[in-house]
Amino acid sequence: MSTVFKPIAPTATVSDAGPSQGARAPSGGSEDTSVPSVGVMSDAGPSQGAKAPSGGSEDTSVPSVGVGIVLAEPRGFCAGVDRAIEIVERALHKFGRPIYVRHEIVHNTYVVSDLKAKGAIFIEDLSDVPPGATLVFSAHGVSRAVHEEARARGFKIFDATCPLVTKVHVEVAKLHKEGFEFIMIGHKGHPEVEGTMGQLDSGIHLVESVADVAKVQPSQTDKLAVVTQTTLSVDDAAEITAAIRSRFPKVREPKQQDICYATQNRQDAVKVMSPQVDIVIVVGSPTSSNSNRLREVARKLGTESYMVDSADELQAAWFEGRQRVGLTAGASAPDVLVQQVVERLRALGAVSVHTLQGTQETIKFPLPKGLKLANEQD
Numbered sequence: 001m002s003t004v005f006k007p008i009a010p011t012a013t014v015s016d017a018g019p020s021q022g023a024r025a026p027s028g029g030s031e032d033t034s035v036p037s038v039g040v041m042s043d044a045g046p047s048q049g050a051k052a053p054s055g056g057s058e059d060t061s062v063p064s065v066g067v068g069i070v071l072a073e074p075r076g077f078c079a080g081v082d083r084a085i086e087i088v089e090r091a092l093h094k095f096g097r098p099i100y101v102r103h104e105i106v107h108n109t110y111v112v113s114d115l116k117a118k119g120a121i122f123i124e125d126l127s128d129v130p131p132g133a134t135l136v137f138s139a140h141g142v143s144r145a146v147h148e149e150a151r152a153r154g155f156k157i158f159d160a161t162c163p164l165v166t167k168v169h170v171e172v173a174k175l176h177k178e179g180f181e182f183i184m185i186g187h188k189g190h191p192e193v194e195g196t197m198g199q200l201d202s203g204i205h206l207v208e209s210v211a212d213v214a215k216v217q218p219s220q221t222d223k224l225a226v227v228t229q230t231t232l233s234v235d236d237a238a239e240i241t242a243a244i245r246s247r248f249p250k251v252r253e254p255k256q257q258d259i260c261y262a263t264q265n266r267q268d269a270v271k272v273m274s275p276q277v278d279i280v281i282v283v284g285s286p287t288s289s290n291s292n293r294l295r296e297v298a299r300k301l302g303t304e305s306y307m308v309d310s311a312d313e314l315q316a317a318w319f320e321g322r323q324r325v326g327l328t329a330g331a332s333a334p335d336v337l338v339q340q341v342v343e344r345l346r347a348l349g350a351v352s353v354h355t356l357q358g359t360q361e362t363i364k365f366p367l368p369k370g371l372k373l374a375n376e377q378d
Contacts, residue, residue: 080162080260083139083163103191137158176203281306
């Protein structure tokens with residue numbers, strides 16, 4: 001395979017912090033995150049918590065040590081995705097195949113194909129699930145009607161809804177009892193949006209853009225609250241929220257924003273990385289909202305960006321004359337796909353891999369009851 005990258009001369013100082021550990025954090029595997037020994041190496045260590053690095057005195061710059069790959073941190077699986085996949089795998093282990101899953105457990109082709117091979121059957125209509133079967137709800141959540149139908153049909157149910165999505169559902173139900181109507185910021189047709197809006201029979205209005213805000217006609221404005229899809233662009237959601245606040249000054253906003261910590265952290269990491277690279281590659285499936293948002297964030301910062309479902313989708317022409325390739329992955333994309341992209345880029349001529357310092361994610365969500373395996377103790 002021909003080399004498309006053009007090498008550049010190394011400099012004398014580098015800063016290389018290894019990848020942070022988190023919920024099913026990238027294992028590294030055969031990944032080479034080292035850089036040539038061309039001078040002093042400093043390691044400030046990743047920050048703690050769910051907030052993105054503030055910049056401050058922390059060195060997030062990329063060393064010029066030859067044509068290379070720059071890995072965003074954090075990237076890939078989040079705690080909610082980890083939990084959802086583990087629920088399906090444990091259900092298969094404990095109850096045997098098949099296990100039925102309503103909708104794709106997470107929006108990633110590789111993950112869904114892997115679980116299918118292990119015995120999971122993905123369905124959209126509960127009528128496709130035989131009586132007495134085990135059913136898992138996807139990480140995106142489901143409507144109240146789907147919950148009720150599943151219970152009525154007598155399935156053994158395990159809910160893999162991300163706890164951060166469940167938090168939004170609980171807030172909607174609580175405020176609805178207090179007489180509130182809602183404006184939901186989200187993408188029409190996305191299963192998370194359908195699940196959240198499906199918590200109520202009426203009184204929840206969807207907006208996808210600032211322009212949509214002018215079209216909303218709530219029955220009253222004294223008790224009006226905003227909720228958002230958890231995987232939106234942080235900046236876009238803030239812009240739409242500002243438009244809602246301008247039109248409805250009394251609107252109630254969440255005490256903590258609904259956009260999840262993992263979505264924000266990955267977007268913030270792309271904001272740090274994008275100005276330092278010539279092109280950004282996002283690993284993620286076309287149906288993944290948070291992966292699409294990462295590509296958009298890079299492009300809005302003026303950096304050419306592409307999203308790929310696998311290394312096979314990389315096109316050599318994208319990298320002609322490029323010196324720095326930024327690489328990240330959506331919250332539903334496994335690290336094995338990132339490693340395959342790294343190997344493909346090496347084959348195209350990349351000579352080093354450098355991981356930027358970033359937020360260390362340590363959140364882990366508990367599993368639902370009934371999935372403890374025989375070898376596990378209370």
